[in-house]
Amino acid sequence: MTISRLFIANRGEIAVRIIHAAKALGITTIQGYSEADADMLAVKLADESICIGPAPAKESYLKIDSLMAAIKSSNADAVHPGYGFLSESPAFVRAVEAAAVTFIGPSAATIERMGDKVEARKAAEAAGVPVVPGSKGRVETVDEAARIAAEIGYPVMIKAAAGGGGRGIRVADNEAELRKLAPQAQQEAAAAFGDGGLYLERAVRSPRHIEVQIVGDGTNAIHCFERECSLQRRRQKVWEEAGADCLDAKTRDDLCASAVALAKDVNYRGAGTLEYLYDEATKEFFFIEMNTRIQVEHPVSEMITGIDLVQEMIRVCGGQKLNITQDQITRNGHAIEVRINAEDPYKQFMPWPGKLESMHLPEGDGIRIDHFLYEGYQIPPFYDSLLGKVIVHAPTRAEAIKKLKTVLQQIELKGLKTTIPLHLALADDPDVQARKFHTQWLEPWLAAGNLKQTSTTGGAS
Structure with missing residues (x-):
């Protein structure tokens, strides 16, 4: 059609x-x-x-x-x-x-199957995709959870079977903690998703969060390489990159191939993302879940491949076949995206739904800013605080970080408090520059006072 x-x-x-x-x-x-x-x-x-x-x-x-x-x-x-x-x-x-x-987007059946973490895990196993050792299905009682945890070994992650966004997740180091935390996770999951079902998986200490962007037409599927999204606050991504330079060539090929295999196996239609935990020490990767939609961080994949993912998903969901083959997709350089939220990073990221008095957004080669702002706009207090995303592209990761810092320093959003100072501080951090971080790295970094207020932190109000 x-x-x-x-x-x-x-x-x-x-x-x-x-x-x-x-x-x-x-x-x-x-x-x-x-x-x-x-x-x-x-x-x-x-x-x-x-x-x-x-x-x-x-x-x-x-x-x-x-x-x-x-x-x-x-x-x-x-x-x-x-x-x-x-x-x-x-x-x-x-x-x-x-x-x-x-x-x-995909069919209701596909969303139902891949949106339920237990069913998604079963689909991954059927497609031969590695998964974290864990429960084979939903866990309904604390006693059952304790029995399974003893089998897979502590520490274990207790997760909501439905939903996402970091809700309903707890980590238990022993049975006593499990018996205390599992009911809390059940209650939180039931309140957030209307479903208190849980599942368990072995906790991977200090993992990296790697995801693969795929597009499918219901029969065939291709990948647009991988992204690293390990810099997270409260399990929410704040900084994303494409590709993931922590991977060697073979691991990258295996990871992306596994994502395509799973997408084909479930007859996926539209754009989607398969998320993995990566243990850099052992070079093991484990599928954790699939997002059956376009993601906030899709622009970094577009920047390194030249593919318009939103246009492509409109085409395939309208009944067309994929108009590009895997061998036509190549990775060009490195891209970084940071999320600009209307929050005050110096006051525990308090929301700041103010009025944008004036703004300046830099332009240039390898610079993209996706946003919905204009001068005089009053940010409503009813929704997510995301204002937009700054995306940069350069031949190497080091050059991309340098470009990101320059762009952030040039942005002016008068009248608002934003998370730009956070990203400037991260861009300057030696560990970030050296890729020495993981999914639990950012919050201790913040707690240690690494975000210091200065008079030149960009995104000025």
């Missing part, structure tokens, strides 16, 4: 990104927006727009009935969910498909 009218069921920088991609394909864009987002940049850029409800996300961006009413009234023939909100909701996909509208 040919997609002619695309409804965007999201907001912020990803909505702007989708609009640009769709317009490049000659597709009419319809932006759904909440009452709080009536003046956001995506509304101004879209060909059409329609209000989907009040400011709270649960009454707008998360309300399937309201979204479906807007989609139907707009005569859209396709819907792009972006990331977050309902992007990985099987119920939303089924509602879209029931209305004879194309969902820009």
Whole structure:
């Protein structure tokens, strides 16, 4: 089929990104927006727009009935969910498909299967992809968890079977800790996802977080190499790179091949990401989960391959076959992305939904800034604090870090507090420059007072 009218069921920088991609394909864009987002940049850029409800996300961006009413009234023939909100909701996909509208993403069955960590683990094992030793299925009781933990060995990670974003996760070093922490994880998972089911896996100490970007057309699949996302705060990524220079050539090839094998095995359609833990000491990698959507950090993969992932997912979900083969995809240089949030890093990252009085964003070769800002825009307090992403590309990692620092120092966002000072400090850190970090590195670094306030930290308010 040919997609002619695309409804965007999201907001912020990803909505702007989708609009640009769709317009490049000659597709009419319809932006759904909440009452709080009536003046956001995506509304101004879209060909059409329609209000989907009040400011709270649960009454707008998360309300399937309201979204479906807007989609139907707009005569859209396709819907792009972006990331977050309902992007990985099987119920939303089924509602879209029931209305004879194309969902820009995988099927509801695929999302259900790969969105449940236990089922995703089973799918990975069936495809021959290495997984962390752990429970074979859902763990419903603490006694069962204790028995399984004794078998796989401590320390163990207790994780929610449904959902993500770091919620419902605990690490236990012994049975006493397990019996204390498992009920907490169950309660948190039930509150966040409506599902208190857990699963266990062996905890890998000081791992690196490596992920592989794939695109599939339902039959075939290709990868766009790997990313490293080990710099995390509260299990949320803050700095991402492509590729992962901690990998040797063979490990990289094996890792990417495993991702493609799994994508093909589940007949994946659209853009997706397979996430792994990597033990640098043993050079072992283990599949942990799949994100069945476009990710925040997709631009770094685009920068090193030249592939527009959003356009490609619109094409394949519209019924076209992949228009590129694996041997046509090559890695060019190194890319780094940092997330710019409206938060004060000097006050425990307190949200800062202020008004953007004026701004300056540098431009140039190898510089990309994905955002939804304009002068005079009032940042609403109802949603995620992400303002945009700064992405740089250079021949080497060292040159990319140098370019990143220059770009961050040139950005001006008057009236806002942002996380730019954090990224400048990280760019200057010897361990970051030498790749001596892992998924648990950043929080102790912050606790040790490494982020020092100066008068020249960039992103000035």
